[in-house]
Amino acid sequence: MSHALGPGDLVDRRYRLEAPIADGGMSTVYLATDTRLDRHVALKLLSPTLAGDNSFVSRLELEAKSVARLSHPGVVQVFDHGFDDGHAFLVMELVPGGTLREILDERGPMPAHVVMSVLRPILGALAEAHGNGLIHRDIKPENILVSTNNSVKLADFGLVRAVAESRSTSQNVVMGTAAYLAPEQIATGDTDPRSDLYSLGIVAFELLTGRVPFQGDTPVATAYQRLERPVPPPSSLVSGIPEDLDDLIVHATERNPDARISSAKDFLHRVEEVSSRNRLFHVPVPAPSSSAWSRARERAAREAAAGSGGAGPKSETVFDIASRESSGAPAAFGAAAGAGAAAASAAAPTHVIGDTPQVDETTRLQQQAPGAPLGAPPGAEQGTPTRMHPRQAPPVPYGERAAATSVYPGGPGPGQGAPPRGHAGQTPAPTSRSLPDVPTGLQSKRGAGCLWAIAVLVLVAILGVAGWWLGSGRLVEVPDVSGMSVPEASAAIAGVGLTSAEEELYDNEAPEGDLLGTEPTAGERVQPGGTVKVLVSAGQPVVPDISADRSREATEAAINERSLVPVVAEKARFSNDVPEGAVLELSPAPGTTLGVGDEVKLVLSGGPAPVDVPELVGLALSDAREALEAVGLRVGNVTEEFDDSQPGGSVVSSDPSPGEALRANSPVSLTVSTAARVPDIRGMDMDEARAELEKAGLTVVEGPAETDEDVLDGKAVRTEPSADELVDAKTTTIRLIPSNSVRVPMVLGDTVGSASDKLRERGLRPKVDSGRNGVVYGQNPLPGRVVGPDTEVRLSALG
Template identity: 35%
Template sequence: MDTTLQDPLVGQVLDGRYRVDARIAVGGMATVYRALDTRLDRVVALKVMHPSLAADAAFVERFIREAKSVARLAHTNVVGVFDQGTDGGYVFLAMEYVAGCTLRDVLRERGALQPRAALDILEPMLAALGAAHRAGFVHRDVKPENVLIGDDGRVKVADFGLARPVDAATGTDTQSIMGTVSYLAPEQIEHGSADTRADVYACGVVLYEMLTGAKPHDGGTPAQILFQHLHEDVPPPSAVAPGLAPGLDGLVARAAAREPERRPPDAVELLGVVRAARAALTDAELDRVPPGARDGERDRSEDRTTVIARPPAAGAGPGHQADAPGRTSRLERPPAPPAGPAGAGWRDRLRRRRLLALIAAVLVALGVGAGVWYISAGQFTKVPGVIGLPQAEAERKLDGEGLDAEIVREFSDVVPKGKVIETDPGVGERIRNTGTVTLRISQGPPRTEVPNVVGMPLTEAKAKIKDAGLTVGKVTRRFSDETPAGRVLATDPGAGTERRPDSAVALTVSKGEPIDVPDVIGDPGADAESDLHEAGFKVEFAEERVFSEQDAGAVAEQSPAEGEQAARGDTITLTLSKGPRMIEVPDVEGDDVDDAQEELEALGFEVHVDRPLLFPGKTVTDQSVDAGEKAPEGSEITLKVKGVL
């Protein structure tokens, strides 16, 4: 029964653009549909979030934010994200539609894969993950279900940056939980942390499964599988598939080490390890059919007829038309006729004629077969593996196969400068043995030159820097006798320097010729403002006034202060006075003169002591401001002391 007929979304048009044609798959976070983009007339995969998650505003916000980030991952082995939108209660992504199958489908159909096929799938997986890792993304959910294999044999990784642990509200069943926990790194289970090395671990588990046809940890419940990840190493594949090369055991052991620090730090490093390990394997080791392969893929050498299946191109799977298996028959010479009576000679001659006729027929058949072979396959070869090789070495390898090379250069954040990013046709694809292979050679990370903006107004300089693909960094200002205010004096780095796109360029901008700030302390506010305007400054008055020795309404403070330098047009801040603070004078008559002086000075008064020349006493006999009266802060109070006879 077709369950898509019961899906309410099938037949609807979302966002006035995407016509939902059929349901493809249902996951813990979303349902995936095949849809038609009616504006661009192209088939897309529409990933629609489950309603229970779409009701969570925080989850939706993160979903949208990460979708926008992942959309910038333009890589041939990454499933592209075209659009994101909402329609009523539906939140969705429009993604590249890959016609083909998943790696899970291939493993279910074929069981274990030959090492060559497994590595042909693993390498583009790592190239995609490497691009994500260098861009700051961690996949978090690498598994065969997220590895798509197109009908053209190209391998693509889906769900970058979108996979997240989902709670019970998502409706994820036990089987799907078990399918995910089989690839979780120990640190994800124990601490909930997931960096690039968690993806590396998952790739090691996937490689083990491709080589053996089974998962390394296969308990009866998710809890048992989690326990095995934490406490048991991933076993060597040769323990399950005897005869596999030791180099493959070492590759799995390094990628799937329980301790994160023992793994390669990211997928780029692991890709280099994989290529080095592959180079050390012989063709016989690469093409060995493991015991876990389905019937018809084993080399039945014990039979009189040996069936040899050509290794599939990278990503070949169900729905991909592979080359038909070539069959090699072992023919034996007919036994020599037994000796007999002379009368049997005519029988011997008859047998010899029949044998000669049979041999002639076989030779004719072989000749016809050779012609058919040349027409269908003999004039073709396969593109050799040159990805990651230096340009000169890749050209030599193509020349050895009789192929020409056409060079196209492009930037790459992942592949080092001068090495092959990819080929067209792809590695392993069929091509005429006199054909031309396009080599895409890395120029290293993209670079752009810092433009010359010295002397430009700041706004114009900022626009030119942004047009060059760079960002404006810190802007500092300093005085200049020669460059007008507001124009750029210098950049850091300097003009002509190569930098990666989005790098910051710091600017130094002229404040113009410096001017000495005049002293306006004590001037009435209006007079001070007028004087500063004439000097070329702007004036701003502080909201609050302060008590000071200056008269009320006069300038009590200024910033910058007198003698400091400022640029023409700079703002001088003035603070006006409330006048002096009035303080109540205490009664100090009869007090010790030293104590009285200390008390009055603590209140902010200036104190003068009037003492007799001869035999001065120590007791205050009079004070110039009577006790209880108020006097301005800072004013002088005189204390009298009588002499002692």
């Protein structure tokens, strides 16, 4: 039985547990130190129930390997996994901070620009995961982490599927959290990338409104409501949400997956379009100040202070060190500037919805948001009136939030007391009332005040005229150059004291070289000696060549320079010559004349076409390597196992299996048989027999000698196991049995003494029946017979 682990223990002889961060239904998350790489990590110890489930551990290993291949900064990285003394564990990137759930609890609903700043990195992470065949299945605020340096990351990839596949006993078992499940997860249990997009749409709805769209009496009732009811637009609950943001969330949460946004890439593209149209600038997403991480950090500080007796300066804890290590990179969208606290996910476990509903109910009213505004993004003004599109309903107060001030970067959020359009900062006009009489002593002072007012007005007029002269009064008017040639226009501009500079513009009507006009235009006034652009037609644009390095960025820049619009084709095309992601071709082709603003489609390379894994079973390892390289694949991990159906060194199986399609240069893991056939060494010299067995890869020990009539002393009689048997060369030890048989020598005609000496030299025992000193005329056994050692040989002699 495994013992409980705690701070100070070493997991897998590598990870030292420092302090717990959070404890949930399925796991406990620790701040740990990787003693091998000297860095801090988050180590998730899974519950003993899961660790004791062999199918879960196997599934978790596969999922961890898949997630480890993801390198997007929006995914909490998985560094290691294992099983140590009954404890299954995952080692992940450390993200000091907290979860979206903790932010919502602390600050309340988010303004639209903060919601978009959350969606961008999560959609980027999902795009890469879906591209690698991974589906999260449990998108919710508890699984979205925000670090203290404002990076946003998605956690717990693979864990949901591992739990689901280890516990599933029927097709009606669904994994996930009730409030965020897609309809198909409820109805059939089936999931695809669009299921993740639905769940993320629900998360965005909650971030904007402070609540999820469906709330039932039980978690199962909450989950099943979405089968019959569409998700309403967020503006039906909170005012000030742009109409196209409403449409985006409604589109992402369609009940029919085929009517939904098709991919994370498309979702991200729509997010950028909505943000651009509504000037929803990116802002740093604030980490929660009250989170599992901060509470663990404060607990560690209290324990350190108690250990020092409260005397002396405050001691630095391991949490302070880890936070400092993770804050070295600047916070920016798309950059994994720090590590994350993969703790809150453990505190909000996911359960099974089956015959016995066990879904976490995460929908709850939020607390009044504390704090004050943190500032506005570039271009935004504090207190800007909230916009409402015509179809939006009046705002519905959400507890006391309808009058609360935003505590997010960028000013007031939706439904948070923004004034209506045209009335920002206005106050009611005072009511009319009679004025008091002016005291007599002040009336003379009024006359002097009038004189001073007149003097000030005269001074202002003088300064105004001077300012006009120094400003626009001495400006030069740009001449009208219509109908002139380019040289004539340049001369006309020079004639009024201005400088001209030619600039080419593409134009669908004017031939190349014709004058299009000036910038500034005719009649505008500019400073003397200023520069006026002479706009010259470059004719109709022509599709440029693909850049020399075939990079998408350089090719798009060349297309934009010609006043054309670059558009990337939805599907890439495979190519053995052009690297993946590079521009393969343009449509229309380079050299084609187009109109200004026409689109040019960039077809990107998908890299080499996928290839099928060949049949490798039965091939020697070297032959299997050649077969893989011949189709553009390579040998990955090679493991060994005993298989009596294949000779030693031959391939037993491959992973992936034969016929599966892989990208070029992908690794294929091979399992090679360790079986060895025991050679027949009977009658060989012992040294020769030992060499023959070792040549077959077997370990040899010598056994007790045996008497064999057909095998003489010094020769090999047999082996254990017997010749021609297939054995595991890695674990089997072969016992080599030598012969101790002796061939009886010819002693007839020898004297008794000489005959006795010959017999003793062979290990035999002479016995004289008659004639002690005479010549031997009889012996038994006869000469040439094979006998065992110490066999008695009877001699008969004359005399």
